[in-house]
Amino acid sequence: MEKENNNSSRRNFLRLGALGSVALAGTAIASAVSCEDKAKTGKKVKVLTADGKLIEIDSSHVEHHASNDKFSKEEVRQGIEGKKFIRVIDLARCANERKCVEGCQKAHNILAPVEYIKVKKMQNSALESPYWFPTMCYHCDNPPCTKVCPVDATFKRSDGIVAIDNDRCIGCKFCMAACPYSARTFNFGRPEQVKYSEEHKNDTSDPNHCITPYAQEGTVAKCDFCTDRSAHGLLPACVVECPNGAIFHGDELEDVVTNGEDTFRLKKLLADRAGYRQFEELGTKPRVYYLPPVKRNFPFEDATEVHNTKE
Amino acid sequence: MSEEKNITESTKYETFTQEEYMIMKDDLLRPIEKIGKAGKIWIAFLVAVCLAGVVAYYIQETKSKYVTVSLRDYTMWGVYISNFVFFVALSLVGVLMSAVLKLTHFEWYRPLSRIAEVIAVGAIMLAGVSIVAAMGRPDRLYYLVTHGRIQSPIVWDIIVIMTYLATSIILLFIPLIPSLSTCKNHLKNLPKWQLKMYEMLSFGWEGTPEQWKILKKTVKILTVLVIPLGISIHTVTAWLFALTLRSEWDSTNFGAYFVSGAFLLGSAAMIIATFIFRKAYKLEKYLTEMHFDKLGQVMVLMGLIYAYFNINEYLVPAYKMSGLHANHLLNLFTGEEAPFYWSVVFFGIVVPCILPMFKKMRKPLPLTIIALAVFIAGWFKRYLIVIPGLLHPYLPIQDVPASWTHYSPSLIEWTIVAATFAAMMLIVTLFSRYFPIISVWEVAEGKLEGKEEIINYK
Numbered sequence: 001m002e003k004e005n006n007n008s009s010r011r012n013f014l015r016l017g018a019l020g021s022v023a024l025a026g027t028a029i030a031s032a033v034s035c036e037d038k039a040k041t042g043k044k045v046k047v048l049t050a051d052g053k054l055i056e057i058d059s060s061h062v063e064h065h066a067s068n069d070k071f072s073k074e075e076v077r078q079g080i081e082g083k084k085f086i087r088v089i090d091l092a093r094c095a096n097e098r099k100c101v102e103g104c105q106k107a108h109n110i111l112a113p114v115e116y117i118k119v120k121k122m123q124n125s126a127l128e129s130p131y132w133f134p135t136m137c138y139h140c141d142n143p144p145c146t147k148v149c150p151v152d153a154t155f156k157r158s159d160g161i162v163a164i165d166n167d168r169c170i171g172c173k174f175c176m177a178a179c180p181y182s183a184r185t186f187n188f189g190r191p192e193q194v195k196y197s198e199e200h201k202n203d204t205s206d207p208n209h210c211i212t213p214y215a216q217e218g219t220v221a222k223c224d225f226c227t228d229r230s231a232h233g234l235l236p237a238c239v240v241e242c243p244n245g246a247i248f249h250g251d252e253l254e255d256v257v258t259n260g261e262d263t264f265r266l267k268k269l270l271a272d273r274a275g276y277r278q279f280e281e282l283g284t285k286p287r288v289y290y291l292p293p294v295k296r297n298f299p300f301e302d303a304t305e306v307h308n309t310k311e
Numbered sequence: 312m313s314e315e316k317n318i319t320e321s322t323k324y325e326t327f328t329q330e331e332y333m334i335m336k337d338d339l340l341r342p343i344e345k346i347g348k349a350g351k352i353w354i355a356f357l358v359a360v361c362l363a364g365v366v367a368y369y370i371q372e373t374k375s376k377y378v379t380v381s382l383r384d385y386t387m388w389g390v391y392i393s394n395f396v397f398f399v400a401l402s403l404v405g406v407l408m409s410a411v412l413k414l415t416h417f418e419w420y421r422p423l424s425r426i427a428e429v430i431a432v433g434a435i436m437l438a439g440v441s442i443v444a445a446m447g448r449p450d451r452l453y454y455l456v457t458h459g460r461i462q463s464p465i466v467w468d469i470i471v472i473m474t475y476l477a478t479s480i481i482l483l484f485i486p487l488i489p490s491l492s493t494c495k496n497h498l499k500n501l502p503k504w505q506l507k508m509y510e511m512l513s514f515g516w517e518g519t520p521e522q523w524k525i526l527k528k529t530v531k532i533l534t535v536l537v538i539p540l541g542i543s544i545h546t547v548t549a550w551l552f553a554l555t556l557r558s559e560w561d562s563t564n565f566g567a568y569f570v571s572g573a574f575l576l577g578s579a580a581m582i583i584a585t586f587i588f589r590k591a592y593k594l595e596k597y598l599t600e601m602h603f604d605k606l607g608q609v610m611v612l613m614g615l616i617y618a619y620f621n622i623n624e625y626l627v628p629a630y631k632m633s634g635l636h637a638n639h640l641l642n643l644f645t646g647e648e649a650p651f652y653w654s655v656v657f658f659g660i661v662v663p664c665i666l667p668m669f670k671k672m673r674k675p676l677p678l679t680i681i682a683l684a685v686f687i688a689g690w691f692k693r694y695l696i697v698i699p700g701l702l703h704p705y706l707p708i709q710d711v712p713a714s715w716t717h718y719s720p721s722l723i724e725w726t727i728v729a730a731t732f733a734a735m736m737l738i739v740t741l742f743s744r745y746f747p748i749i750s751v752w753e754v755a756e757g758k759l760e761g762k763e764e765i766i767n768y769k
Contacts (some may be wrong), residue, residue, distance in 0.1 A: 045517045091448070093340075110324055113711055113715065118709075118710075120377075120706060120707060120709050121587075121707075121709060122707075128462055131544050136705060144555065144556050147462055147463070148462075148463050148464060148465070148554065148555070149460065149461060149463055150455055150459060150463035150465040150469075151451075151454045151455060151459065151460065151463075152458055153458075154462050162488070168454065168458060169447070169448065169452075170446060170448045170451040170452065170454050170455070171446050171447015171448040171449075171450075171451075172446055172447070172465060173387040173388060173445075173447065174349075174464075174465055174551070175462070176387045176557045177387070177388060177552075177555050177701075178554075178555065178556065180555075180556040180557060180704070180705050181704075181705065181706055182385065182705075182708075184384070185384045186384055186447065187376040188375070188376040188380075188381075188382065188446075189375040189376050189377055189384070190373050190375060190377035191378065191767050193377075194375065216374070216423040216448075217447075217449060218446075218447030218448040219447055220447075228527070237384050277703060278706075282556050284556070301434070306710055307710055308710050308712055309712055309713075310712060310713055311712045311713075
């Protein structure tokens with residue numbers, strides 16, 4: 001028990017260290033940097049010692065470090081400790097510029113017409129005004145998709161993310177049928193996509209690039225909240241790309257969300273701006289909140305261009 | 312009322328003799344002895360369609376599925392899953408025509424029960440094949456065993472389908488044992504291996520009173536067991552849909568609705584099969600007009616039950632027209648799918664409820680035509696349950712290519728579906744070529760109701 005606690009707090013600490021948030025006192029740092037005989041990776045990471053000094057060591061000395069880039073299968077399934085990712089989308093700021101869509105496609109090596117994040121034109125009734133509505137996987141707290149998966153290929157992580165293990169997925173598509181938000185897409189092996197995935201497998205020219213590969217052919221894929229970018233303390237691609245800062249990403253436990261420029265207290269923002277979740281009545285408990293499109297930054301302009309006509 | 316019938320039916324055959332039994336054996340075993348030219352062509356045709364399906368599946372799995380099949384993100388289940396639902400429904404024919412009639416002492420079940428059970432076994436196997444055809448990664452099928460999670464309705468479905476398949480095979484096989492012994496003793500002009508097969512499969516059956524006692528008891532237990540199993544497989548299949556949050560499937564009515572539809576489909580399938588076997592194997596003496604008359608009545612009853620559940624399924628939400636259901640329902644009632652939907656309602660519900668009420672319509676030919684219409688409408692009904700709703704999700708579908716908003720199965724998909732049908736008919740045909748499709752002893756026993764002699768006939 002003692003050892004386990006020790007281990008987890010160490011892991012926590014080191015992750016935070018990599019994020020540059022040098023705050024916690026490192027109690028177990030000595031044991032983490034003990035093994036001298038490991039092969040060096042050449043990568044340097046900053047860690048905080050027990051007496052408060054910030055030192056640089058080779059990343060091979062630290063276990064479970066984000067800079068090692070690779071998380072074990074188990075870690076990917078468990079999620080990042082001490083985090084609970086959450087998202088708030090300010091509909092008043094969305095002008096359907098589709099930068100989030102394109103940024104996401106680039107980050108995940110996916111080609112149109114596949115979109116993990118979609119911007120839909122919504123109009124609740126004739127007299128109400130239309131508005132733009134970005135949707136994606138809501139990473140529900142009561143996810144209907146993970147319940148029905150026969151092989152545990154899609155699962156809820158401790159950090160709130162609903163993830164997919166593409167090595168496990170058998171392609172039954174039951175999760176797609178179960179999702180009331182149509183958030184999931186399937187890799188049917190579209191030839192252009194297959195070629196593109198192959199070519200851009202190791203392409204890191206895009207600073208927002210996610211290293212998690214696109215779903216294997218015959219398996220399901222969807223928005224993963226840019227899991228690996230989150231693990232490195234970076235904001236998801238759509239958040240970074242939005243020119244109007246409409247998407248706020250953050251941590252429920254820290255009670256903070258940010259679009260990269262503005263940072264808000266989550267609870268206060270939701271309370272002040274009457275935040276809501278889509279289809280609350282379905283009971284899925286989404287982790288994505290919306291702020292109603294009031295006092296808009298832009299007048300609503302209908303889209304004249306269709307983007308995804310190509311088969 | 313049924314009891315009265317039993318008495319009249321059993322007294323009718325008092326004069327049953329050993330000679331008559333020999334004639335009956337000759338009649339019922341004749342299809343095994345010689346196979347006509349038409350029979351050979353029919354089998355060759357079915358094999359060809361099956362092979363076409365295998366080729367189509369090979370193409371589907373080796374080439375890009377985006378090109379070979381019309382499935383897209385919204386219509387991700389498509390025709391394979393509706394075909395799966397259809398075959399699961401069809402497999403309930405064994406429950407209805409063999410188990411229910413047997414346990415309620417409707418004596419006319421006797422020549423029909425084995426036909427029904429073979430169809431059931433074939434259908435449940437092809438239901439499994441349809442599911443595998445729909446899978447994105449069939450190479451990972453074994454994950455269902457190695458990583459299966461009991462929370463998932465798919466795992467429930469696999470468990471009940473496997474159990475039902477096993478039970479159905481045993482239920483088909485056990486009453487077959489005396490028939491195999493009959494084949495062995497009666498048919499001498501067959502190839503050696505075939506006689507050897509009968510010998511092996513009859514497990515040294517001698518027809519002693521003790522053996523008969525065990526056989527009867529086993530069959531009775533299995534017959535009782537197969538009813539809840541059959542109802543479970545179709546209820547769980549209905550749950551695959553009803554356990555999702557989608558409006559078109561969000562119904563507490565779904566299990567009963569599916570089971571009632573399966574019974575209607577079962578009666579139609581039984582009529583078609585009876586008609587074909589009667590003509591092809593000249594079994595008019597055993598598959599009589601009385602059977603069509605009764606099956607027509609069964610069809611009306613099942614049709615009315617199905618109509619009742621359809622009214623609950625469609626008209627109750629239609630009356631309220633809630634925002635969640637309106638999209639899907641209006642599309643079926645007055646929208647793009649309306650002509651399709653209403654023809655399926657007409658041929659699949661109105662026709663079986665009304666036409667067989669008239670005695671003239673319960674003659675073999677008219678009833679078979681009605682049954683064919685019900686059968687085909689039954690297939691399209693499953694299509695309508697699975698597919699149009701997928702294109703009407705809660706969030707509107709916008710800005711996607713045309714093929715994403717309209718689903719029409721590709722040639723590959725149609726070929727595979729056709730092959731599943733051919734494979735099912737091939738199973739039934741081949742079975743009837745090697746085993747007596749009408750159970751000799753069961754029919755004889757029916758005619759000898761109350762007499763003990765049956766055990767002496769071999």
